[in-house]
Every structure is written in C-alpha cells, then in structure tokens.
Amino acid sequence: MIRFYMEKDYDAMSYRAASFIAAQVLAKPTSVLGLATGSTPIGMYNELAKKCADKKITFKAVRTVNLDEYYGLSPEHDQSYRYFMNKNFFDKIDIDKANTNVPNGQNPDPVAECARYDALIDSFGGIDLQLLGIGRDGHIGFNEPGDAFIGNTNYVKLTEDTIDANSRFFASADDVPRYALTTGIRAIMQAKKILMVVNGEAKAKVLEEAFFGPITPANPASILQLHADVVVCGDAPAMAYIAEKHPEVLEK
Numbered sequence: 001m002i003r004f005y006m007e008k009d010y011d012a013m014s015y016r017a018a019s020f021i022a023a024q025v026l027a028k029p030t031s032v033l034g035l036a037t038g039s040t041p042i043g044m045y046n047e048l049a050k051k052c053a054d055k056k057i058t059f060k061a062v063r064t065v066n067l068d069e070y071y072g073l074s075p076e077h078d079q080s081y082r083y084f085m086n087k088n089f090f091d092k093i094d095i096d097k098a099n100t101n102v103p104n105g106q107n108p109d110p111v112a113e114c115a116r117y118d119a120l121i122d123s124f125g126g127i128d129l130q131l132l133g134i135g136r137d138g139h140i141g142f143n144e145p146g147d148a149f150i151g152n153t154n155y156v157k158l159t160e161d162t163i164d165a166n167s168r169f170f171a172s173a174d175d176v177p178r179y180a181l182t183t184g185i186r187a188i189m190q191a192k193k194i195l196m197v198v199n200g201e202a203k204a205k206v207l208e209e210a211f212f213g214p215i216t217p218a219n220p221a222s223i224l225q226l227h228a229d230v231v232v233c234g235d236a237p238a239m240a241y242i243a244e245k246h247p248e249v250l251e252k
C-alpha cells in the first residue's frame with residue numbers, strides 16, 4: 001500500500017514526516033532506521049531533535065544505517081554524509097554514536113566496503129523503517145537511473161545530473177566526488193516500512209512518474225510500487241502533479 005500525504009509547505013511536511021519516525025521509535029524503541037541525507041530531511045531531523053529534547057522520544061536503543069556516502073571524502077569533510085548526519089541529527093539527539101552507521105567512503109577497497117555494509121544490515125535483521133528522498137532523476141540513495149536495478153550495496157559513478165544538483169554544496173562542480181557507495185535496492189525494498197520525503201516543484205514530475213508510471217530502472221524510485229508499506233510525504237509543490245492527475249489517492 002502506498003499512502004500520499006500532501007502538506008501545505010516544507011514545515012508541515014517536516015512535521016508530518018517526523019511524526020511517522022517518532023511513532024516507529026515509540027512502537028519499537030530498538031528500531032533499525034535507514035536514514036537519508038539531502039536538503040529535504042533537515043526540517044524533519046530538527047523536529048525529531050525537538051521531540052527528543054522534550055523527552056517525548058528517545059533514540060538510546062535505536063540503530064541507524066545511512067543510505068549512502070561519497071567515495072573519497074573523510075568523515076570530517078563538511079560535505080561527507082557522516083559529517084552531515086552528525087551535524088544535522090546525531091549530535092542533537094540522545095543516540096549512542098556507536099549505533100550509527102554510514103558507509104566508509106575511505107575504505108581503499110570499495111567493493112569490500114559494500115559487502116561489509118550489506119552484512120552489517122543483514123546482521124541487524126534488516127531495516128524497520130527506511131527514510132528516502134528522491135533525486136530529480138528518480139534516484140533513491142545513489143541508485144542512479146540505468147539499465148538494471150542493482151540489489152546489493154554498490155559502488156557507483158554519479159550521473160551528471162546528480163553532480164550538477166549537488167554542486168550547490170561544493171565550491172564548484174569539479175569538487176563534487178564522482179563516485180559513491182550506496183545501499184542497493186534489496187536492503188531498501190526489504191525494509192518493513194518506507195517513508196519518502198519530497199519538497200519543491202522540481203521533483204513533482206519525477207515523483208508522479210515514479211508512482212504512476214512504468215516500473216523501470218530508468219526511474220529507480222519506481223520500484224517502490226512493489227513495496228507493501230510506503231508513505232510519501234510531500235509539500236504541495238512536490239505533490240502538484242499527483243494532486244492534479246490522481247487526486248483520489250491523497251490522504252484527507
């Protein structure tokens with residue numbers, strides 16, 4: 001089942017998304033959360049940090065696995081995803097950092113790192129709730145559009161579109177790493193629940209195609225149509241095409 005929540009703006013989207021994660025952690029304090037970076041979830045992470053500061057939830061027994069990491073950046077690099085997660089979330093909540101995991105972008109053997117990461121996720125018994133954003137090209141994690149879905153954690157070359165989209169965070173496009181490590185489709189699809197957050201009109205078309213178009217590796221997010229429990233939480237501009245073409249699917 002896929003449920004679509006259209007919220008009026010970014011703050012309302014963030015609040016709604018945070019309430020889903022909070023419910024997960026309340027229902028199962030030992031949850032394994034699959035987490036994501038990007039500009040979209042920052043507001044949601046802030047909401048969760050507030051709930052934690054107010055003692056409404058605790059992350060003390062939660063374990064996390066992040067979706068992806070740039071290859072070649074150290075954890076201290078201010079554009080690495082480990083740095084992002086510490087700054088935007090882990091440093092603001094009561095989680096034990098030892099329970100937080102991000103692929104190691106500095107492992108000299110990226111293929112071995114991918115295998116290590118899959119084994120780690122499997123050793124946790126998989127993911128209870130996977131948070132996802134969606135790229136302008138339909139990517140989830142760094143699973144970029146291609147000829148085939150890739151199951152395992154993999155070492156990928158980033159597309160020009162992703163390099164362009166992410167260059168806003170670097171001094172120039174030349175500084176954006178060309179390769180990344182990303183959880184594959186298997187761990188994502190095996191997650192018990194999926195929460196996708198999406199904001200802004202630039203995502204409206206790819207989002208509608210992902211959930212109402214063909215299931216194709218040309219739009220990696222489209223595979224989520226095969227998942228049994230997906231919540232899509234978007235602001236009004238991101239949900240515009242879905243609201244226009246399929247108004248009946250929106251939650252009231």
Ligand code: PGA
Binds near residue numbers: 133141
């Ligand atoms: P964004 O990235 O939240 O910065 O738009 C989402 C993604 O690329 O998955």
